[in-house]
Amino acid sequence: xxxxxxxxxxxxxxxxxxxxxxxxxxxxxxxxxxxxxxxxxxxxxxxxxxxxxxxxxxxxxxxxxxxxxxxxxxxxxxxxxxxxxxxxxxxxxxxxxxxxxxxxxxxxxxxxxxxxxxxxxxxxxxxxxxxxxxxxxxxxxxxxxxxxxxxxxxxxxxxxxxxxxxxxxxxxxxxxxxxxxxxxxxxxxxxxxxxxxxxxxxxxxxxxxxxxxxxxxxxxxxxxxxxxxxxxxxxxxxxxxxxxxxxxxxxxxxxxxxxxxxxxxxxxxxxxxxxxxxxxxxxxxxxxxxxxxxxxxxxxxxxxxxxxxxxxxxxxxxxxxxxxxxxxxxxxxxxxxxxxxxxxxxxxxxxxxxxxxxxxxxxxxxxxxxxxxxxxxxxxxxxxxxxxxxxxxxxxxxxxxxxxxxxxxxxxxxxxxxxxxxxxxxxxxxxxxxxxxxxxxxxxxxxxxxxxxxxxxxxxxxxxxxxxxxxxxxxxxxxxxxxxxxxxxxxxxxxxxxxxxxxxxxxxxxxxxxxxxxxxxxxxxxxxxxxxxxxxxxxxxxxxxx
Numbered sequence: 130x131x132x133x134x135x136x137x138x139x140x141x142x143x144x145x146x147x148x149x150x151x152x153x154x155x156x157x158x159x160x161x162x163x164x165x166x167x168x169x170x171x172x173x174x175x176x177x178x179x180x181x182x183x184x185x186x187x188x189x190x191x192x193x194x195x196x197x198x199x200x201x202x203x204x205x206x207x208x209x210x211x212x213x214x215x216x217x218x219x220x221x222x223x224x225x226x227x228x229x230x231x232x233x234x235x236x237x238x239x240x241x242x243x244x245x246x247x248x249x250x251x252x253x254x255x256x257x258x259x260x261x262x263x264x265x266x267x268x269x270x271x272x273x274x275x276x277x278x279x280x281x282x283x284x285x286x287x288x289x290x291x292x293x294x295x296x297x298x299x300x301x302x303x304x305x306x307x308x309x310x311x312x313x314x315x316x317x318x319x320x321x322x323x324x325x326x327x328x329x330x331x332x333x334x335x336x337x338x339x340x341x342x343x344x345x346x347x348x349x350x351x352x353x354x355x356x357x358x359x360x361x362x363x364x365x366x367x368x369x370x371x372x373x374x375x376x377x378x379x380x381x382x383x384x385x386x387x388x389x390x391x392x393x394x395x396x397x398x399x400x401x402x403x404x405x406x407x408x409x410x411x412x413x414x415x416x417x418x419x420x421x422x423x424x425x426x427x428x429x430x431x432x433x434x435x436x437x438x439x440x441x442x443x444x445x446x447x448x449x450x451x452x453x454x455x456x457x458x459x460x461x462x463x464x465x466x467x468x469x470x471x472x473x474x475x476x477x478x479x480x481x482x483x484x485x486x487x488x489x490x491x492x493x494x495x496x497x498x499x500x501x502x503x504x505x506x507x508x509x510x511x512x513x514x515x516x517x518x519x520x521x522x523x524x525x526x527x528x529x530x531x532x533x534x535x536x537x538x539x540x541x542x543x544x545x546x547x548x549x550x551x552x553x554x555x556x557x558x559x560x561x562x563x564x565x566x567x568x569x570x571x572x573x574x575x576x577x578x579x580x581x582x583x584x585x586x587x588x589x590x591x592x593x594x595x596x597x598x599x600x601x602x603x604x605x606x607x608x609x610x611x612x613x614x615x616x617x618x619x620x621x622x623x624x625x626x627x628x629x630x631x632x633x634x635x636x637x638x639x640x641x642x643x644x645x646x647x648x649x650x651x652x653x654x655x656x657x658x659x660x661x662x663x664x665x666x667x668x669x670x671x672x673x674x675x
Contacts, residue, residue: 136263138313139254142206143263145306146247147270148277149213150240152299153182155275157233159282160292167290168226181230185237187615193242194608202250202604203315205242210307213239217303220296232296241615243306244591245607252595254313257663261428264595268588269425272417279410353602358609363672368597371655372610375437375593378648379586380617382444383641386625387451387578394572413579420583432660433589437652440585445645447578452638454571458564459634596659599668 161175170178197205216235223229244267251263281298285291351363358369391409427436598606629637659667 135313136255136259138309139251140263140266141309142306142313143247143251143266144270144273145302145309146206146243147267147272148274149270149299149302149306150244150267151271151274151276152278152302153236153240153274154271155278156282156295156299157182159278159286160295162286163290163292164229167292168229170226174226178226178229178233181233182237183615183619185234185239186241187237187612188234189238189241190245190608190612190615192608193245193611194605196242197246197249197604197608198602201315202246202253203310203313205246205604206250206310207307209239209243209246210303210310213243213303214300214307217296217299221293221300236299241611245604245611248591248595249603249607252592253600253664257661257666258429260596261433261592261660262425264592265421265425265428265588267591268583269418269421272414272421272583276411276414276418279414351599351601353599355602355605355609357602358606363599363668365602367655368671369606369609371597371657372594372606373613374651374655375586375590376610376614377617378441378644378651379590380614380621381641381644382441382586382648383448383621383638383644384582384586385618385621387448387575387638387641391575394568394575413576416576416579417583417587420580421588424584424588427584428588428592429660432658433593434652434656434658437585437589437593437656438649440581440589441645441649441652443581444578444585445642445649447574447581448638448645449642450574451571451578452635452642454564454567454574455638456635458567458571593656593659596664596667597671600664 157179161170161178164170164178165175168174193205196208200208213236216232216239219228219235220232223232247267248264251267252260255263278295281295285294288294353362353365357363357365359366391413395409395412424436594607594610595603625637632640657667657670662670
């Protein structure tokens with residue numbers, strides 16, 4: 130009974146951790162619609178608000194590993210839950226722009242620490258044959274959290290100060306996660322008394338062999354310094370290569386940006402702006418949930434390596450197809466935000482029916498990227514276009530211009546409505562209106578890309594990262610790789626529009642296809658199969674191989 134209870138509570142912690150992560154990433158798109166009016170936010174201020182979460186998360190990835198290794202995974206999750214409660218309260222009660230920024234930074238810090246600690250904690254708590262399923266549950270939680278945030282964005286869109294409810298509702302799952310982990314044992318890896326924990330039933334989830342290996346752990350547990358990550362000791366350098374390679378290829382295969390054009394592609398096959406918004410967000414979000422659940426089921430049967438390679442192959446084919454079709458039937462891409470010093474101009478976020486505030490996918494710990502620096506330099510403050518890229522790793526949602534909220538508020542004047550009308554795409558005579566078949570091929574390619582990412586890179590990157598490092602440095606190593614994930618996401622989002630200007634949309638996607646091929650080769654050469662092995666066996670496998 131105790132073993133089953135630990136299993137269920139571990140699953141709950143993993144799922145709720147992911148759900149909170151996805152919810153916080155997704156909720157800002159709907160909240161921004163109201164915040165820009167209530168606080169008269171310029172494009173630049175909106176970017177600051179969005180990027181505050183990234184800054185907090187990046188800082189957490191620098192210091193969170195030390196917290197996780199020194200004080201244990203369980204305590205790290207407890208602390209992150211408390212910090213998240215504080216951040217949610219700050220946001221809910223905020224009366225100023227500074228308060229909002231501090232709240233978002235606090236939330237970003239908390240969800241970043243929680244994401245790392247949850248994956249590591251669950252991977253160490255459960256048996257080898259269940260690890261893939263339960264760690265992947267975190268990624269499933271993220272996709273569900275994003276869908277939930279879309280639903281609440283819609284529900285509170287017309288409520289006065291609805292953004293307070295949007296931010297405040299994160300308190301409920303956070304409190305549930307806090308209570309769940311209180312009933313779980315201290316992370317066994319941080320205890321020197323493995324034997325007593327085995328007797329208490331803490332390791333009952335694992336089979337007899339695993340238990341014997343686990344009992345020997347205190348006699349062979351090693352201590353590592355951070356610099357050991359770059360040394361040949363126990364083949365740590367190769368492990369770091371695997372970890373960094375996975376997180377960088379996860380970003381450089383185009384995941385943060387491909388879905389940024391989801392709503393435009395839906396539009397090109399004939400959906401009007403409202404339905405394309407709903408389909409781009411909810412439709413792709415639902416596909417992500419389903420395919421992530423499939424990945425969970427397959428992780429312990431097929432294996433991590435096979436899913437990563439299969440996902441990369443499909444992603445490479447998908448983005449290459451989008452690149453080729455867009456050469457024949459180009460999509461109208463452009464920089465959307467033309468904010469000026471006039472505060473009312475900040476409402477341009479809602480002036481573009483096709484502005485995607487884009488698309489989730491990574492865990493991953495995968496996160497939205499800051500675009501503030503670039504947009505300041507861009508002509509006419511190309512801010513909100515960058516801002517849409519900011520979300521490119523987190524959502525597939527576009528802002529619907531004629532939501533009743535924006536119609537209701539008198540702040541947004543008649544000129545806005547005229548702009549909305551004038552920017553609606555003229556279907557008749559549009560270059561892509563003549564290429565219906567190609568547009569459908571593009572749409573199907575994008576759906577294949579979303580599915581492939583959610584089966585491969587989405588959940589498997591973080592699963593492998595939580596397995597390949599020795600217990601003594603697992604937290605710091607995971608955090609080190611995670612910081613590169615956030616930095617690469619930022620770099621991709623900042624450079625995307627400039628690269629499109631320089632080489633063109635289709636060539637950009639063909640480049641992503643090439644990166645996908647390189648990712649397949651990298652995984653084939655460097656990433657070992659870890660399914661069905663205990664963490665100790667994986668450690669020994671890495672230590673032996675040169």
